[in-house]
Amino acid sequence: EAQVTQNPRYLITVTGKKLTVTCSQNMNHEYMSWYRQDPGLGLRQIYYSMNVEVTDKGDVPEGYKVSRKEKRNFPLILESPSPNQTSLYFCASRQDRGHSNQPQHFGDGTRLSIL
């Protein structure tokens, strides 16, 4: 089954303790992206990647890092989490090479609480 898988789905942690949210897709998609969603603010893009070893900032990249060492994985790293990063996070992927109009496929979300 074609899907985008995020882990963990829920996490409660404390300020300053490094964490990684993994994202994996099995559709051989070139494009991957991370979003956060906060009440009243809609979905905001954090980082995106056009392909392996290519990443770029979205609208709200501060406090986050990403890497794209292989096509299927796009982890989101919070080196020193703070309470303002408490949010619902979504990973998405999209086929790009030769198919410039394909829609995004979203994961089920990761709810992070930073105390």
Next chain:
Amino acid sequence: DAKTTQPTSMDCAEGRAANLPCNHSTISGNEYVYWYRQIHSQGPQYIIHGLKNNETNEMASLIITEDRKSSTLILPHATLRDTAVYYCIVRDDKIIFGKGTRLHILP
């Protein structure tokens, strides 16, 4: 800022057609219009997309004006399960989701 403008909320009676408008007056010639919806806190679900011709699939129809500055998503026979936030976006590598339209289906 979001490149699209949508009403904050809309109501529609169950069984009737729901027509959700979107303005994208700064859309460029090669940008597609996409519609997604989000039910509660689930991941956004793709509905439909188009460039300049009207499109229809099993979920909805998309009507794009000739000048491409606006579009309308049509859910032909709305059900309670269509209650969701609907997002209209234009294709871009740096994708921006606005606040969407919260659609309430009234029984």
